[in-house]
Amino acid sequence: MLSLLIQKELKNILLSPKFAATFLVCSVLILISVYIGINEYNNAVVQYNVNQEIARQDIMQATSWGRVRNILHREPNPMQIFVSGLHFDVGRLSTVSDFDDIKLVRSPYSDETLFAIFRVIDFSFIVQIVLSLFAILFTYDAINGERENGTLKLAFSNSVSRAKYLIAKFTGIWLGLIVPLLIPILIGLLLLMVFKVPMATGDWSSIISFIGLSILYITLFIGIGILVSAITRNSSLSFLLLLVIWIGGVFIVPRLGVMAAGQLIPVESVAQLEAKQEAFRKARWDQYSTELTQVWQSREQEMEGMSDAERQEYRDNKEWNWLEEDDVSRKQVQSDIIGNNRRLLEEAQNKKRVQERLAFNIARISPVSSYQLAAMKLAGTDIDLKIRYEETMRAYKDEFTDYIVKKQDVEGGHGGFSINIDSETGVQIDFGRNDQTLDTSEMPQYSAPTIKSANAFASSIPDFGLLTIFIILAFGGSFLSFLRYDMR
Amino acid sequence: MGAQNYLASQAQYEAAIQENRNQIASNSNWQMVEHSIMLPPQPLMTLVNGVSNDIGRNIAMSSRGELRAENTRFNDEPIFAIFRFMDLEFIFGIILSLFAIIFAYDAINGEKVSGTLKLCFANSVSRASFIGGKLAGSFVGLGLALMIPMLIGSALLPILGIQLTADEWIRLGLILIAGLAYFGLFLALAIAISASTSKPSSAFLIGLVVWIFAVLIIPRASVLISGRLVEVVNVDEITAQKNRYRIQLFDEDRPKMADFKVPEETEIEDVMALFSSFMSELSTTRQEKIDLFNERLNEEFRNRRRAQENVALSISRLSPTSVFTLASTELAGTSLKLQNNFMDKAYAYQESYSDFMTEKTGSTRSGGFRMIMITTEDGEEPELLNPDELPQFEFTSEKASVSAANSIIDLGLLVLFNLLFFGSAFVAFLKYDLR
Numbered sequence: 035m036l037s038l039l040i041q042k043e044l045k046n047i048l049l050s051p052k053f054a055a056t057f058l059v060c061s062v063l064i065l066i067s068v069y070i071g072i073n074e075y076n077n078a079v080v081q082y083n084v085n086q087e088i089a090r091q092d093i094m095q096a097t098s099w100g101r102v103r104n105i106l107h108r109e110p111n112p113m114q115i116f117v118s119g120l121h122f123d124v125g126r127l128s129t130v131s132d133f134d135d136i137k138l139v140r141s142p143y144s145d146e147t148l149f150a151i152f153r154v155i156d157f158s159f160i161v162q163i164v165l166s167l168f169a170i171l172f173t174y175d176a177i178n179g180e181r182e183n184g185t186l187k188l189a190f191s192n193s194v195s196r197a198k199y200l201i202a203k204f205t206g207i208w209l210g211l212i213v214p215l216l217i218p219i220l221i222g223l224l225l226l227m228v229f230k231v232p233m234a235t236g237d238w239s240s241i242i243s244f245i246g247l248s249i250l251y252i253t254l255f256i257g258i259g260i261l262v263s264a265i266t267r268n269s270s271l272s273f274l275l276l277l278v279i280w281i282g283g284v285f286i287v288p289r290l291g292v293m294a295a296g297q298l299i300p301v302e303s304v305a306q307l308e309a310k311q312e313a314f315r316k317a318r319w320d321q322y323s324t325e326l327t328q329v330w331q332s333r334e335q336e337m338e339g340m341s342d343a344e345r346q347e348y349r350d351n352k353e354w355n356w357l358e359e360d361d362v363s364r365k366q367v368q369s370d371i372i373g374n375n376r377r378l379l380e381e382a383q384n385k386k387r388v389q390e391r392l393a394f395n396i397a398r399i400s401p402v403s404s405y406q407l408a409a410m411k412l413a414g415t416d417i418d419l420k421i422r423y424e425e426t427m428r429a430y431k432d433e434f435t436d437y438i439v440k441k442q443d444v445e446g447g448h449g450g451f452s453i454n455i456d457s458e459t460g461v462q463i464d465f466g467r468n469d470q471t472l473d474t475s476e477m478p479q480y481s482a483p484t485i486k487s488a489n490a491f492a493s494s495i496p497d498f499g500l501l502t503i504f505i506i507l508a509f510g511g512s513f514l515s516f517l518r519y520d521m522r
Numbered sequence: 523m524g525a526q527n528y529l530a531s532q533a534q535y536e537a538a539i540q541e542n543r544n545q546i547a548s549n550s551n552w553q554m555v556e557h558s559i560m561l562p563p564q565p566l567m568t569l570v571n572g573v574s575n576d577i578g579r580n581i582a583m584s585s586r587g588e589l590r591a592e593n594t595r596f597n598d599e600p601i602f603a604i605f606r607f608m609d610l611e612f613i614f615g616i617i618l619s620l621f622a623i624i625f626a627y628d629a630i631n632g633e634k635v636s637g638t639l640k641l642c643f644a645n646s647v648s649r650a651s652f653i654g655g656k657l658a659g660s661f662v663g664l665g666l667a668l669m670i671p672m673l674i675g676s677a678l679l680p681i682l683g684i685q686l687t688a689d690e691w692i693r694l695g696l697i698l699i700a701g702l703a704y705f706g707l708f709l710a711l712a713i714a715i716s717a718s719t720s721k722p723s724s725a726f727l728i729g730l731v732v733w734i735f736a737v738l739i740i741p742r743a744s745v746l747i748s749g750r751l752v753e754v755v756n757v758d759e760i761t762a763q764k765n766r767y768r769i770q771l772f773d774e775d776r777p778k779m780a781d782f783k784v785p786e787e788t789e790i791e792d793v794m795a796l797f798s799s800f801m802s803e804l805s806t807t808r809q810e811k812i813d814l815f816n817e818r819l820n821e822e823f824r825n826r827r828r829a830q831e832n833v834a835l836s837i838s839r840l841s842p843t844s845v846f847t848l849a850s851t852e853l854a855g856t857s858l859k860l861q862n863n864f865m866d867k868a869y870a871y872q873e874s875y876s877d878f879m880t881e882k883t884g885s886t887r888s889g890g891f892r893m894i895m896i897t898t899e900d901g902e903e904p905e906l907l908n909p910d911e912l913p914q915f916e917f918t919s920e921k922a923s924v925s926a927a928n929s930i931i932d933l934g935l936l937v938l939f940n941l942l943f944f945g946s947a948f949v950a951f952l953k954y955d956l957r
Contacts, residue, residue, distance in 0.1 A: 051724060051727065052723070052727055055727050055731060059731055059734060063734075063739070066739075066743070070746055073746075081756055081758065084756065084758070084759065085756075085758045088758065088759070088762040092762065092765060092766070092769075119604075120596075120600045120603055120604065123576070123594075123596035123597060123600055123603035124596075124597055124600055125597050127758075138597070139592050139597070140592075140757075141576070141594055141596065141597045143573075143576040143594070143596070144576050144577050144578055144591075144594045144597070145757050146757075147573045147576060147577060147858050147861055148745055148748075148827075148830065148831050148834055148858065149745055150573045150576035151572070151573060151741075151745075151847065151848075151851070151858065152741035152742050152744075152745055152838065152844065152847070153742065154742060155738060155739070155742045163738070164734060164738070167730075171730075274624075277620075277624065281617060281620075285608070285612075285616065285617065286608065288604075288605040289605045289606065289607065289608045290608070291605075292601055292602060292604065292605050293602075293607065293608070295601075296599075296601075296602065301599070303593070303598060304593045304598040305558070305560060305579070305580045305593055309558075312556055316556075386599075386601075389601065390601050393601055397605065403605070406604065406605070407604075410604070417600055417601060417604065419600075420597075420600055
């Protein structure tokens with residue numbers, strides 16, 4: 035009897051015009067999004083390689099080690115084809131040099147504002163908005179529609195339990211919706227292979243968990259649809275109710291959650307942070323120059339009362355030590371500034387993290403947010419994308435500056451000018467060496483941060499769990515209400 | 523929500539300005555000042571976001587050379603980028619258009635199914651007046667229902683502490699009118715679909731498919747297609763070219779610098795002055811060359827990009843949703859032009875800033891190197907700077923009339939779509955099978 039009911043439900047769905055339309059729309063949408071995503075990704079890879087090459091050439095053309103700066107780029111990630119997440123909003127590159135702090139700037143959207151107006155369409159967007167809407171369309175009259183037609187009474191004239199009937203109903207709808215969906219998804223995955231997108235094994239497992247997540251999400255909406263249809267008596271009423279739930283869940287709750295958290299925990303803007311850092315830098319340099327003045331004054335005092343020849347000799351003896359001393363204190367200033375910058379940054383980041391946690395927890399009232407957050411985590415385009423990159427770049431910067439300092443010591447060339455004014459010899463200006471190209475073969479290489487797919491999966495488990503809990507609630511609710519449903 | 527968001531970004535803006543001022547005030551020498559200007563938030567920006575969250579808001583000012591806007595809102599606070607904001611454009615563009623279809627998909631065939639349509643025509647009613655009444659009735663009824671919350675919302679703005687100028691009120695009014703027209707066209711579309719199908723369920727399905735295409739697919743697809751049609755050079759390539767040219771010029775100047783000599787018997791104090799005027803002379807000629815080169819590159823790049831944008835926007839106008847988006851962002855001053863507008867203003871400001879700096883320091887700052895003067899004499903306590911002396915950066919968007927004129931095509935298109943759908947609803951109904 036169960037299989038008969040499932041068959042009936044399946045036929046009911048597969049033969050309806052509704053199904054033909056949704057299947058067509060979904061397939062077209064999914065295939066277009068994957069195709070576009072692959073193209074975008076390939077372009078990004080080409081651009082990334084060109085940029086790497088440009089950065090390398092620029093370094094080679096720099097004439098002295100003191101003036102070398104490297105530019106690091108964010109590496110394109112094949113998972114962004116499915117879940118673009120924050121990829122387009124976070125800066126693409128950062129300069130690495132002695133005097134600048136690491137900062138990702140120039141997000142893809144700010145470089146190409148045209149794309150920012152309408153945004154991109156990716157697989158997660160289609161699942162989140164379009165497929166959830168379709169799931170509702172297929173289920174809003176699952177129970178009360180049959181009551182209106184009178185087929186509900188007819189079905190129960192046979193010896194079938196209510197629980198069995200509901201299970202059959204759900205299984206039928208689920209198979210009818212999910213199985214046809216898998217077809218365009220599989221074709222999409224095939225496209226990945228045809229276009230030879232370089233996917234690591236970790237990426238494949240991320241994609242599989244992402245598809246699992248999407249199925250979970252659609253299942254939830256099927257559950258909600260059946261629940262509402264089992265609570266209400268008219269299919270028009272249940273449809274309206276579901277639509278309100280859909281708009282609230284998909285569009286309103288996630289945004290409100292984030293905006294509310296933004297109000298509750300205000301964080302300072304980057305501009306403000308930078309101005310603070312700048313102020314400290316200024317103050318520290320000023321302090322340095324007064325210190326230096328004092329040091330020189332005391333050195334002058336030591337020479338007090340000497341004759342010119344003695345003075346000259348004394349100077350010649352001490353000069354090297356003096357310069358070393360000055361250099362040490364100058365380095366101290368630099369490391370103080372960097373230390374302060376990082377401390378301020380960390381404070382700001384910690385505050386931001388608190389804000390984020392609150393925002394996401396409020397947003398998770400809606401399972402749509404859980405889906406979105408988990409999908410981004412799986413794809414590696416989540417909120418930590420920026421921090422992850424900036425941290426590894428900062429580590430690289432330390433390595434890079436060490437290397438530069440070493441090179442400078444070996445080959446000379448500080449890149450700046452030094453002006454010596456002497457009452458006897460006049461003014462001499464030293465501009466450093468003027469070499470040809472630099473040998474960059476030993477330069478440290480930057481490698482982009484990678485997250486293991488196992489870790490990504492582990493961090494998205496709470497969201498998986500939340501979705502499962504929502505599903506259980508929806509089904510439990512629909513069982514309870516259907517057991518007491520008035521069939522007349 | 524928009525209001526709160528505005529107040530928050532206003533607070534951020536003011537705090538940042540204050541930090542900048544403090545930073546300037548801690549200096550004793552104008553040469554050491556690092557000034558930066560900011561795009562002030564505007565109330566309409568938070569009502570219709572447009573691209574305002576995606577473009578750089580801060581520009582580090584220098585007396586010469588290229589300026590670059592940095593710190594986009596979404597890059598600074600990616601948390602907001604995940605779900606984005608809820609603004610008027612979103613509410614009208616996505617939610618209300620869907621509502622319009624839900625309200626009207628069974629306007630005609632629903633009456634047929636329930637039998638009231640036949641009943642109605644048992645009276646002496648012409649088809650034309652029936653459909654006319656239906657269209658007008660639903661439009662006025664739902665339009666009024668929409669107007670009330672919109673008016674309440676607008677009235678709340680001043681109460682929440684947001685003062686709009688008369689100019690901005692006009693803009694807001696036009697945005698709301700565009701929104702109503704947009705809502706109306708979806709209503710008419712749904713009625714037209716309803717009048718050309720016999721079952722409400724299929725009318726709803728068709729309406730939904732049309733909605734998905736208009737709202738989600740056409741606007742995005744148009745951008746991608748235009749990206750294919752008009753090739754634009756990679757931005758990084760251009761930046762690299764500029765950098766390379768700059769380095770090349772600098773290297774050409776190196777020998778000249780090495781030859782720098784001062785006449786014998788110059789006072790030490792004068793040497794620094796001589797040196798810095800020498801350097802500034804060199805860098806001025808260098809900068810002129812660079813400016814010329816950059817301008818040529820930028821010009822070319824901008825033209826290509828504009829061509830690309832025009833193609834994209836023209837294709838996207840097939841969908842009423844993007845017509846509405848373009849009209850409302852234009853009216854709110856958050857269209858694609860915002861970025862150019864901000865940059866133009868910044869360059870204009872750069873001139874007055876440069877003049878100011880020249881007046882204060884005697885030379886334009888070449889930037890990039892730090893001079894540490896070590897004197898062996900005791901100096902007096904240096905006087906701190908007064909940041910009020912700096913010229914103020916003011917950002918004004920275009921006049922409402924200009925924006926209105928710019929968006930006239932889109933507003934016209936909205937009206938045209940309305941007429942088209944009204945017309946097709948009319949024609950379809952005249953041929954409708956009432957049985």
